[in-house]
Amino acid sequence: MTPPAPIALFAYNRPGHTRRTIEALQKNLLAAESRMFIFCDGAKTEADNAAVEQVKQIAHATSGFLSVKVIERKQNLGLANSIISGVTQLVKEYGTAIVFEDDLISSPHTLQYFNDALERYASEEKVMHISAYMLPIALDNLTETFFFRAAFSWGWATWARAWDNFEPDVDKLMQQFDKEKTSQFSIEHTMNFWKQMLDFKAGRNNSWAIRWYASVFLKQGLTLNPLHSLVHNIGHDGSGTHSNIENTYQVQIAQKRVKYFPNVIKEDKKAYEAIKHFLKNRKGSLFNRGLQFLKQLKGKYLRKNG
Template sequence: MQLAPIVIFAFNRPNALRNTIQSLLKNEEAKESDLYIFVDGARLNKKGDQEKVNAVQDYVKGIKGFKNFHYTFSDKNKGLGNSIIEGVTQVINQYGKAIILEDDLVFSTNFLSYMNQGLNQYEKEIKVFSICGYSNKIKVPKEYKYDTYFCTRSSSWGWGTWANRWNSIDWELKNWEQYSSQRKAFNKWGGSDCFKMLNDWKNGKNQSWAIRFCFAEFLQNKISLFPIISKIKNNGFNGEGTNCKKWSRFRYEFDNEGKKIFSFPTTLDINRHLFQSAMSYHSIIIRIWSKIMYQIYR
C-alpha cells in the first residue's frame, strides 16, 4: 500500500506541535510516510508572535523519524485559510492524495493505518469527497456492524482527500449570487451553522477554508467517511487556536485499542440514525447552549 504524504500546518505553538509530532511517531506507518510542514509567518502587530514562531521553526528543523521530511517557513503571515489552500495544493498535486493536519491534534496509534486504508478504499469512488479521522460521539444502532460510516459534512480535524476532489473546489465562490440562494439547502445538508460561516467568509469575518470545502462537497452531492471511534482528539480548546474557543460542544470517544484492520460499508449509503446523531451537534438548540458556554469560558 502506497502511503499518503502527511501535511501539517503550524504557526506559533511549539508545545502543541511537539505533541502532534510525538503522537504521529507512535504510528508505525510514520517511518514510511513523507512529512511536509508549513509554518506561517508572525503577525506584525502581535507582540511576542515572532519569538513563538521562531521557537516553532527551531523545533521543526530537528524533527526526525519520517521517511522523508520537508518544511517551508513563510516570511509573512498568510493566515490559516490561505496557508492550507496553498500548501495542500502543492503537495496533493505531486502525490495525488494527502493527509492534512493542524498543530493542535493528537492521534491514536492506528490513525495513519485508518487514513491510508480509507484513501485506498475509496480512491476511485468519486462520490466520496474526504476521509475524516475525527468523529463526534454518536449513537450506533445495534445492528450496525462496520467500523466506519458516511456523513455529509466533512471534518477539518485531521482528514485526507485526493487531488481530483481538491482541485474541483471554487475557493473564490465566484458565483455568489447563485450560491447565496441555497442557504436553506446547505443548512439542511450540513447543519444550521453552515451558511452563516460561508457568508461570514464572504464578508471577511473569517478565513475558513473548511466551510468552502464543505460547500463544494454540498454542491457536488458528495459524502465523507468517518470512524465510529475517533482517531483524533483536539487539544486546541485552550484559547490559543485560530478558530477554537476555550469550550467545545463537541464530544468524542478516543480510540485506545490500536486496531489496525477496519471494516467499511459495502454501499455508499448514509445510515439515517448515524446521520441524525452526528448532525445533532450542529442543531440550533445545541449552538445556543454553546454560545452561552463560550461567554462563561471566555
C-alpha cells in the same frame, strides 16, 4: 500496496501544541514509512516572532518519518492560504494528502485508517474527503465507519481528483444554494455552516474549511467518518487564532485499527440522525452552560460588592 500518503502539518506560533501533535504522529504505526511536510507560517506581528521561531526549531528537529521537509513561509499567509497552497502542492505531486493542523492528537492507528481509506476509495468519485474526527455522538446501531455529507477538518485526507473541485470563490459557491440546499447544508439548521459562509463573505472569518465543505456538498460528494474519533483537538484552550475555550467536542481517541469500510457509497441515515441529534442537544447544552456561567459571575459580583 501503494506507499503511504504524504502528511501535511500546518503550524504557526504554538510550539507546545506543535510538539504534542508531532509526538503523537511519531507513534503512528505508519510513521516511519510516511513523508512528512511541515508548513511553518511566517509571523504576522513582531510579538509572534519568538513563538514562530520556536515552532520552526521543533519542525527542523523532527524525525521518525521516512523523510521530513520543512517549508518556511517568508510572510504570513494565514491558515487558509497556507492550507490551500500546501494541499494543492502535495496532491499535485503525490495524488493524495493527509492534513493536520498543529493542535491535533492522533491515535497510533490514524495514519493506517487514512491510508486504508485512500486506497479503498481511490476510484470512487463520490467519496471526496476522509475525516479522522467524530463528534461524541450516540453509538447505538452505527457501523465502525460511515458516509456523511459534512467535511470535518480536524485531521482529514483527500485525493487530487476531489481537491480539483475546491472552489475558493465564496460568491460562486453561494449563488448555487437555494432555501432547500441551505437547510440540507446546515444539517437542517442544527449547525452554523451557512452562517460561516455568510461570515466569510462579510470578512468575519477566513475559513478554507467551510468553502471546502461547500465545494464537496455542491458536487453531491460524501465524506468517510469513523464512529470512534481518531483525533482529539487540544486547541480549544483559547490559544488558537480561530478557537475559543470549549469542551463540547472533547472525545476519547480510538485505540484500535479500523477494519470496516462501507461498500455502499451513500450517506448513512442512522449516522445522519445521530449527528443531528447531538447538534440539537449541543445547542441546548451551550445555552444552559452560558446561563450557569452568568449566574456564577453574578454570584461573584454579589459576594464581592454585597
